[in-house]
Amino acid sequence: MKVFESTTKKIFFASSVSLHEAETKKADVSQLQVSYSQSAWNFLRPFRDWLDNLKVGDRQFAHRLCQLIPAQCPFERDVKLFGKTLFHIPPMCKLNPLYEEVVALRFRALCYLADECGEDISQYC
Structure with a gap:
């Protein structure tokens, strides 16, 4: 298991956020990173x-x-x-x-x- 995934699961469990919400937020962050890389070449x-x-x-x-x-x-x-x-x-x-x-x-x-x-x-x- 990767350190980032393990750490985020522990943080989200500690803050009483469901695993489904954590995965949704992780997908939102990855989508934001993709849109940033696309906008870098947008000019x-x-x-x-x-x-x-x-x-x-x-x-x-x-x-x-x-x-x-x-x-x-x-x-x-x-x-x-x-x-x-x-x-x-x-x-x-x-x-x-x-x-x-x-x-x-x-x-x-x-x-x-x-x-x-x-x-x-x-x-x-």
Whole structure:
């Protein structure tokens, strides 16, 4: 049994609070912690919504998006010395809090070029 659970049970029993009420309060506290962690990233919500709602309806805009947003993470590397790999630098792009939205925007631009404009998008892959 964890120390926190044991201590809270003893405190709640000593203060004559039922076990059901104690569990309810514990759930309320955990819900409060989850809502706090979600609100910490809440300031990015307008940017996420803007990127999600951005419409790709222009050929030049779609080409520019495909050129600016890389298909693979440019930071991922294998550091080699004399032909032997010393270490690997993992992709850092997923640390970007807007990564999913930016990748989805690039995908929408590629789909627009392929489906609506009928262009060959193999140069962007």
